[in-house]
Amino acid sequence: MKKRILNVLGALLLCLGPAAAAQGTLILATTTSTQDSGLLDVLVPMFQKQTGIKVKTIAVGSGQAMAMGRKGEADVLLVHSPDAERAFMAEGFGLRRRLVMHNDFVVLGPAADPAGLKGTPSAAAAFRKLSAGAVTFVSRADQSGTHAQEKKLWKSAGFDPAGRPWYLETGQGMGATLNVAAEKKACTLSDRGTYLAMRKTLGLVILVEGDPSLANIYHVIELEPAKCPKTNAAAGKAFADFMVSAPVQEVIRTFGVDTFGSPLFFPDAGKKDE
Amino acid sequence: MELVWEGIRKAFDLLRTLDPEVLGITLFTLKVSLLATLASLVLGIGTGVALALNTFPGRRLAISLINTGMGLPPVVVGLFVTILLWRNGPLGVLELLYTPSAIILAQTVIATPIIAGISLSALQQLPPDLRLQILSLGATRTQMLWLLLKEARLPLLAAVMAGFGGVISEVGASLMVGGNIKGSTRVLTTATVMETGKGNFDVAIALSLILLALTFTVNAVLTHIQQRERPR
Incomplete structure (x- = not known):
């Protein structure tokens, strides 16, 4: 009886799990502004379609996003707190930090x-x-x-x-x-x-x-696999590359123009940082 | 006041047009909370029966713990389940954090003590001689258990309703362990919090109304079953 109960419970827990436990998932820790403005609702489906990698977007403050990165609980960060980001890189948690956009x-x-x-x-x-x-x-x-x-x-x-x-x-x-x-x-x-x-x-x-x-400047940060071994570094790199790619930068440039009359973000990829 | 009417109108629009996103969130919410309630039923009634029918040292303490657990704050459950499921946490290898399974797990932790507590008092309320009577008529232990549960079915259904109501309405744990991920772990309560934060009050009101309707429907069905035939 007890064993059967445990079996039923195990089945219940697992029946929804496998899809999410697949190899190709990415935890994106980012700021509330990218979610609340609706930008990620456009970009994330684009990325999933292009790469087949499933994205779990966790919208928190930049500080908490970096705290998740430090603990290895995220795979890539999209943040806008330059001073804290520099400290994060200096501590060796970030592999690469690239300019994405500003407003x-x-x-x-x-x-x-x-x-x-x-x-x-x-x-x-x-x-x-x-x-x-x-x-x-x-x-x-x-x-x-x-x-x-x-x-x-x-x-x-x-x-x-x-x-x-x-x-x-x-x-x-x-x-x-x-x-x-x-x-x-x-x-x-x-x-x-x-x-x-x-x-x-x-x-x-x-x-x-x-x-x-x-000025409000957004960077995408890939995490250092040596410090966070459980990080899905390949997926993190794919997302960072995606964010600075030409088609995405074009989407960022025009996002919001039709609804709000002016763009919400200005693409900056490839420009000189600071 | 205008905002409320606008919200109600929006709710009907979203329902009438069967907005795929809202529909998806609604069905997902129902699925998660029903599965969590089901798991809690097995665990909760099992615990309730074990505590009602046995005497062992520490039984009173166990009952006090269950009764305390009936008021377990969902955010506390959310925090501890999150820590448990972190990649670098004790259950990290399961990769369950930010998945529907994580929400089911957290909601099960919330509902189990509620159902256990109510089942326990339901069974304790039965006449104490009933057990002896059933056994003396030659019933096996399993048969006796079944009869006792049948006898206590009214309060047991109330336990189901309380457990389901507890999990479908909680937001703290679902937000923490699920992450409110679009198309994956967004439930009605976390979506309501997010839409309120985004200033989309009409959508937030619409989602709340859907949540209320959903809770009402499930409870109406359970009440119907409960009141169908009154015992004695």
């Missing part, structure tokens, strides 16, 4: 602009104005690329917002954080892609944009 960060807030950010010459100056606390600021606070950028901007403004009553930390993805900011009529930092994709429901406007310090 930019924007500072968003209610149209009434209570902090008077409109027309501020630089992002650092805008964050100095925000430090007065006239308006609530919503932070991702999830170690994502956007969060890293936000911390950098606070630093350039010479201010530490931690613990201020007007500084809210959601610990969630870009989309969820934008919803909180919209609901609280607060300011926040977002990548332009996610903002454009969600603009219709938000009621937030762009207050600061165009500063070079607001």
